[in-house]
Amino acid sequence: MRLVAEGLAALRGERVVFRHVNFEVSSGQALVLYGPNGSGKTTLLRILAGLLAVMAGRLRLLDNDSQPLTGEARDGALHFISHQDMIRTQLRVRETLRFHAALLGAPARDVDAALDVWGLSALAGISGGFLSAGQRRRLSLARLSLQPRRLWLLDEPLVALDAQARARLNNVCNKHLADGGIIVAATHEPFLAGMRTLHLSSGA
Amino acid sequence: MRTFAALFWRDLVLNIRSSGGAALSAAFFALIVVLAPLGLGPNAATLKALGPGLFWIAALLATLLGLERMVQQDVEDGTLDLFRLSPLPMELIIVAKILAHWLTSGLIITLLAPLLAPLLSLSFDAVPTLTLSLLLGTPGLSSIGAAAAALGTSVQRGGMVLAILVLPLNVPFLIFGASAVAAAQSGNDPSQALIFLAAASLIAMVVGPLAAAAALRLNED
Numbered sequence: 001m002r003l004v005a006e007g008l009a010a011l012r013g014e015r016v017v018f019r020h021v022n023f024e025v026s027s028g029q030a031l032v033l034y035g036p037n038g039s040g041k042t043t044l045l046r047i048l049a050g051l052l053a054v055m056a057g058r059l060r061l062l063d064n065d066s067q068p069l070t071g072e073a074r075d076g077a078l079h080f081i082s083h084q085d086m087i088r089t090q091l092r093v094r095e096t097l098r099f100h101a102a103l104l105g106a107p108a109r110d111v112d113a114a115l116d117v118w119g120l121s122a123l124a125g126i127s128g129g130f131l132s133a134g135q136r137r138r139l140s141l142a143r144l145s146l147q148p149r150r151l152w153l154l155d156e157p158l159v160a161l162d163a164q165a166r167a168r169l170n171n172v173c174n175k176h177l178a179d180g181g182i183i184v185a186a187t188h189e190p191f192l193a194g195m196r197t198l199h200l201s202s203g204a
Numbered sequence: 205m206r207t208f209a210a211l212f213w214r215d216l217v218l219n220i221r222s223s224g225g226a227a228l229s230a231a232f233f234a235l236i237v238v239l240a241p242l243g244l245g246p247n248a249a250t251l252k253a254l255g256p257g258l259f260w261i262a263a264l265l266a267t268l269l270g271l272e273r274m275v276q277q278d279v280e281d282g283t284l285d286l287f288r289l290s291p292l293p294m295e296l297i298i299v300a301k302i303l304a305h306w307l308t309s310g311l312i313i314t315l316l317a318p319l320l321a322p323l324l325s326l327s328f329d330a331v332p333t334l335t336l337s338l339l340l341g342t343p344g345l346s347s348i349g350a351a352a353a354a355l356g357t358s359v360q361r362g363g364m365v366l367a368i369l370v371l372p373l374n375v376p377f378l379i380f381g382a383s384a385v386a387a388a389q390s391g392n393d394p395s396q397a398l399i400f401l402a403a404a405s406l407i408a409m410v411v412g413p414l415a416a417a418a419a420l421r422l423n424e425d
Binding site: 046049050051072075076078080082084085086087088090091095098099100101102103104105 | 206207209210211214217218221222277281282283285286287288289290291292
């Protein structure tokens with residue numbers, strides 16, 4: 001699988017946040033996005049997820065036979081973990097992840113395994129309102145473990161995570177890359193050492 | 205289908221567990237009906253004349269309550285992104301939400317109304333018509349509400365806008381609902397008004413999800 005971006009430009013409001021963005025990421029590779037606040041990292045990830053339209057340029061997600069994926073096939077090939085946590089105080093941790101599993105079309109039986117991967121098993125029965133910031137982040141990241149999907153789009157995955165959780169995230173990501181996945185992540189901190197980076201400058 | 209069921213269940217649980225959810229809708233409806241005789245005086249003839257309209261005004265206002273929560277929070281906390289990436293069409297997502305809203309507002313009101321009927325001296329013969337009219341009309345109210353709630357998401361704190369959008373569209377329900385109950389009370393045949401009410405409700409149930417899904421797609425940027 002390959003993700004190819006040629007001359008991408010994006011508009012937010014009436015401002016061009018970036019232009020001339022080119023990259024190509026293939027199976028087993030990661031691209032880490034850096035850049036100051038407001039440089040368009042989230043915008044770029046939302047474009048890659050298919051949630052925002054590009055102003056200019058071309059974006060293609062190609063499968064192993066170099067055929068472009070579109071529509072539902074494309075949506076089903078990616079995990080998008082936004083910087084928002086989508087956690088409600090009225091729902092318990094397991095209920096929240098079950099709901100997310102259903103939206104992804106993932107089997108409910110994998111929910112407990114995913115909670116275990118992210119060290120949330122002991123919290124499964126408590127209300128989402130009692131989670132710390134790092135626990136909330138882990139619950140969002142647990143979506144990655146619900147269903148194998150090739151392309152992972154991670155927006156600020158490291159925020160609020162402690163050392164142990166960061167190590168866990170690194171392990172999960174490295175395993176995903178080893179299995180032939182693709183990761184595009186936006187962050188302000190060192191992440192996935194040795195992988196390619198893309199720096200977005202402000203007001204480009 | 206499993207996605208639809210999970211979404212419906214999640215919204216139902218949210219509506220029941222939220223402080224402004226099902227319990228508030230029911231309490232609000234009951235309060236209007238309980239307070240009306242205190243404000244209007246105990247004259248049975250006055251209450252009898254005003255009763256059908258009061259019940260339906262209370263129903264319109266009580267079903268308004270859960271609407272702001274229906275899609276606003278999903279837009280704010282990013283759940284809408286998951287909806288859009290999910291294989292389930294946005295229209296069906298809205299239908300699940302309407303169903304959950306109706307069960308925790310319209311249906312509860314429908315079940316509560318016969319118990320409250322004596323407070324407004326509603327004649328015994330009109331009680332089945334009252335229940336039937338609410339049963340036919342409230343799904344339409346939830347459907348119109350969903351469309352307005354989706355439109356309101358582009359406005360910060362859209363609660364007021366929501367009420368202004370929804371209430372004029374709900375006027376046909378008020379007119380046909382109240383006149384059906386009034387007809388039954390005066391010994392006339394309420395079926396004509398009930399048929400119009402059912403028609404309005406059916407139209408709303410078809411158009412509401414389509415309009416709401418379109419509004420959420422416009423909100424995409």
